[in-house]
Amino acid sequence: MQYIYIYVLYHDEINNYLENFEIVKSKKELQCFMLKTFCLLFLVLLIFTLFIIRYYKEKDYWEEFYFDKIELLNNENICNFESHNLIYEDELYEYYTYCDNYENIMIKINENIIKLKDYLEGKTMYPVIMHKLMDTNLIIEKVEKNPKIILCPKESQAVKYNVENNEIIELFLSDYIIDNGEKCSVFSVIPNSVGETNAIFKYDGKEYSYHFSVDTKNIVTITN
Numbered sequence: 001m002q003y004i005y006i007y008v009l010y011h012d013e014i015n016n017y018l019e020n021f022e023i024v025k026s027k028k029e030l031q032c033f034m035l036k037t038f039c040l041l042f043l044v045l046l047i048f049t050l051f052i053i054r055y056y057k058e059k060d061y062w063e064e065f066y067f068d069k070i071e072l073l074n075n076e077n078i079c080n081f082e083s084h085n086l087i088y089e090d091e092l093y094e095y096y097t098y099c100d101n102y103e104n105i106m107i108k109i110n111e112n113i114i115k116l117k118d119y120l121e122g123k124t125m126y127p128v129i130m131h132k133l134m135d136t137n138l139i140i141e142k143v144e145k146n147p148k149i150i151l152c153p154k155e156s157q158a159v160k161y162n163v164e165n166n167e168i169i170e171l172f173l174s175d176y177i178i179d180n181g182e183k184c185s186v187f188s189v190i191p192n193s194v195g196e197t198n199a200i201f202k203y204d205g206k207e208y209s210y211h212f213s214v215d216t217k218n219i220v221t222i223t224n
Contacts, residue, residue, distance in 0.1 A: 067126065071108040072116075072136045079105075088120045088130065089145070092174055092188050095130055096141040105138070146191070147220050149210065150177070152184035153203040159185045165197040169212045169220065191218045 083100035099105070103117040114124050122128060134140050149171075151159050163171055168191070175186040191214040201208045213221040 067109045067132075070132050070136055072138055073106040073108055073113065074104075084141075087140075088128065090130075091190055092145060092172065093130075094143045094145055096143065098139055098141075102138075107133075107136075144188075146188045147222055148174075149187045149189065149201075149222065150179070150184050151187070151201060151203065151208075152179055152182045154182065155204045157183060158203065160202040161187070161199055163197060163199045165195070167192055168195040168197040168214055169199075171199060189220050189222065191220050 079099035079101055084096055084098055085100060085102065086094055087097050087102055088095040103115070105116040106113055107116050107119060108114075109119075109124075109126050112124075114126075118124055119126060120128060130140075130142075134142070153159060161171055163169060170190040170192060172188045172190055173185060174188040177184050177186055189212065194214050194216055196211065196213045199210045199212065201210070208224065210222055210224045213223075215221075
């Protein structure tokens with residue numbers, strides 16, 4: 001808008017200046033130039049405004065979606081620690097609690113109070129983050145579901161691998177550990193179907209072959 005005001009106030013001076021230096025040949029060209037400039041500035045301002053609006057909307061959403069911690073409200077009064085119940089599992093682990101009344105436990109996330117069972121079954125807007133739940137005073141046992149392969153390169157940190165048939169098993173780099181001062185890569189073996197396949201690991205300039213066999217109970221046998 002300020003360019004339009006300048007043009008209106010200094011209409012004659014601008015025209016004389018442009019004509020003397022042969023930048024434009026007519027008033028129509030100048031008007032067209034000013035219009036294009038105004039449209040460009042308006043478009044930039046509009047995009048910037050929409051970006052700011054979207055940023056604050058998403059900021060409010062993610063602040064509500066994610067959370068710093070889970071607060072347990074009443075597990076001391078309702079838990080019977082004589083049982084051992086599976087309450088959650090993912091591809092790598094099963095999580096057990098000794099509380100047989102865990103479905104009645106209430107938890108607090110941000111300002112919302114919800115049932116622990118609804119949270120673990122994905123019935124709330126919050127993602128299930130087990131390590132945050134394990135930071136509470138609820139006793140949870142974490143049990144590995146799959147066998148592991150631990151590789152400790154001595155010359156390089158990178159471990160490359162290739163599975164011949166991913167329909168039989170998948171490899172998942174699940175952790176890093178320190179063993180005798182060496183950084184080791186921990187690969188979890190996830191069975192998909194009955195059968196046999198091989199995998200090749202490459203590190204320290206060498207290749208290492210592993211054979212995997214999956215039976216009808218999804219038990220993996222590993223040989224190398």
